[in-house]
Amino acid sequence: MQSRTAASRPGRPRSATADTAILAATRDALVELGWSKLTLGDVATRAGVAKTTLYRRWPGKNELVVDAVAELFDELELPDRGSLAADIEGVVLQFATILARPEARSGLMAVVAESTRDDALRQRIRESIVDRQKCLVLEGRSRAQARGELPPEPDPSESARTADLIFDVIAGAVVHRALVSAEPVDTDWAHSFAGLLLNGLTASATA
Amino acid sequence: MQSRTAASRPGRPRSATADTAILAATRDALVELGWSKLTLGDVATRAGVAKTTLYRRWPGKNELVVDAVAELFDELELPDRGSLAADIEGVVLQFATILARPEARSGLMAVVAESTRDDALRQRIRESIVDRQKCLVLEGRSRAQARGELPPEPDPSESARTADLIFDVIAGAVVHRALVSAEPVDTDWAHSFAGLLLNGLTASATA
DNA sequence: CCATTACGCTACGACTCGTAGCGAAAGCGA
DNA sequence: TCGCTTTCGCTACGAGTCGTAGCGTAATGG
Numbered sequence: 001m002q003s004r005t006a007a008s009r010p011g012r013p014r015s016a017t018a019d020t021a022i023l024a025a026t027r028d029a030l031v032e033l034g035w036s037k038l039t040l041g042d043v044a045t046r047a048g049v050a051k052t053t054l055y056r057r058w059p060g061k062n063e064l065v066v067d068a069v070a071e072l073f074d075e076l077e078l079p080d081r082g083s084l085a086a087d088i089e090g091v092v093l094q095f096a097t098i099l100a101r102p103e104a105r106s107g108l109m110a111v112v113a114e115s116t117r118d119d120a121l122r123q124r125i126r127e128s129i130v131d132r133q134k135c136l137v138l139e140g141r142s143r144a145q146a147r148g149e150l151p152p153e154p155d156p157s158e159s160a161r162t163a164d165l166i167f168d169v170i171a172g173a174v175v176h177r178a179l180v181s182a183e184p185v186d187t188d189w190a191h192s193f194a195g196l197l198l199n200g201l202t203a204s205a206t207a
Numbered sequence: 208m209q210s211r212t213a214a215s216r217p218g219r220p221r222s223a224t225a226d227t228a229i230l231a232a233t234r235d236a237l238v239e240l241g242w243s244k245l246t247l248g249d250v251a252t253r254a255g256v257a258k259t260t261l262y263r264r265w266p267g268k269n270e271l272v273v274d275a276v277a278e279l280f281d282e283l284e285l286p287d288r289g290s291l292a293a294d295i296e297g298v299v300l301q302f303a304t305i306l307a308r309p310e311a312r313s314g315l316m317a318v319v320a321e322s323t324r325d326d327a328l329r330q331r332i333r334e335s336i337v338d339r340q341k342c343l344v345l346e347g348r349s350r351a352q353a354r355g356e357l358p359p360e361p362d363p364s365e366s367a368r369t370a371d372l373i374f375d376v377i378a379g380a381v382v383h384r385a386l387v388s389a390e391p392v393d394t395d396w397a398h399s400f401a402g403l404l405l406n407g408l409t410a411s412a413t414a
Numbered sequence: 415c416c417a418t419t420a421c422g423c424t425a426c427g428a429c430t431c432g433t434a435g436c437g438a439a440a441g442c443g444a
Numbered sequence: 445t446c447g448c449t450t451t452c453g454c455t456a457c458g459a460g461t462c463g464t465a466g467c468g469t470a471a472t473g474g
């Protein structure tokens with residue numbers, strides 16, 4: 001295969017510093033201008049590169065913003081806080097911290113909106129952003145099962161379905177609170193939400 | 208006050224049919240083109256009006272799409288299904304039915320994204336779309352309290368906080384499932400979600 | 415030294431934006 | 445019937461963005 005990686009390809013290699021500069025400039029432009037007023041020409045000027053360089057690396061505005069926003073989720077991690085309730089609060093606050101940044105607020109929702117008419121873009125978002133969030137949820141559940149807080153689920157398809165449900169509930173609630181209701185996702189709210197969800201999970205298990 | 212309503216104002220009145228034609232044309236354009244490729248000139252042509260007429264009535268693309276999408280939520284209602292679980296499933300499926308329409312998918316998320324940088328737009332969305340959804344949740348809870356399925360909440364501020372929480376959970380989960388995960392919100396999913404939420408609500412009440 | 419690729423720069427046609435100006439149409443009151 | 449007022453359709457406009465093409469130059473590997 002050797003599918004044309006940067007390794008053994010003749011010619012001048014692509015500048016790695018340009019990539020980081022472009023993505024940083026994209027985030028800066030998102031903060032100052034927002035999605036709708038962001039232009040690729042402006043991003044190129046901010047990054048100190050030519051506009052044509054942008055079009056050589058990204059098909060368009062959508063894909064560029066996805067990559068720029070995806071880097072914000074690099075800091076996602078889930079420290080073990082000892083209990084399922086604390087872990088839920090932890091992942092909620094992790095989401096909230098990223099969604100508090102203006103470049104995430106304006107960029108993320110816009111590309112999700114565009115992805116409703118572009119399956120390739122949806123796939124890109126899923127791989128670089130959504131799946132990384134989902135991993136936190138899966139890890140939190142496996143920890144809870146290891147602690148005995150949640151019963152093990154033998155059926156893998158049933159397990160996947162409940163995981164999808166839990167993920168949509170957590171991510172959806174946080175996003176809706178932060179962007180639609182536009183109210184703060186603080187520790188109080190995270191505590192209330194974690195209590196609600198935890199009760200739902202454990203009660204359904206014992207019932 | 209008599210704040211310049213259409214009643215006693217001299218001159219030619221605004222065409223009421225033009226309003227409905229413009230909003231319908233906006234929805235058609237959303238279906239065919241999506242948010243990003245939708246232009247006001249195209250909408251005007253579809254509606255059979257002049258472009259200047261659009262700008263006389265709406266400040267811009269954002270506000271026009273909000274009004275066009277808001278009409279989709281006119282059909283929202285919550286029939287009494289006899290139990291809290293059934294009512295939750297009902298409201299979830301109501302949301303899902305609207306979000307299944309492509310003009311809602313592409314339009315709603317886009318204006319929400321824009322609202323992160325435009326407080327006036329956020330207010331407009333809240334009044335014409337979000338609050339109408341919230342009413343269903345509030346009505347479902349009051350019914351459940353009347354049936355005795357949920358305990359009455361004496362503290363009004365505490366009651367409002369839990370209502371906000373429940374609303375963000377329901378609306379957020381449905382939106383996330385439909386638009387981000389891009390998987391169907393069918394009766395199976397609605398049933399699983401309602402079970403999870405119902406357990407969370409009743410368990411927290413008894414605890 | 416040469417082939418190959420990336421880069422910066424300029425220029426371009428096509429398109430959209432939001433506004434201004436004009437004459438005609440549709441109401442209302444005298 | 446005659447003004448007065450506001451809306452409407454239409455045209456035209458400068459400004460801005462888009463995405464691409466062309467060119468000469470810079471950076472790597474054989």
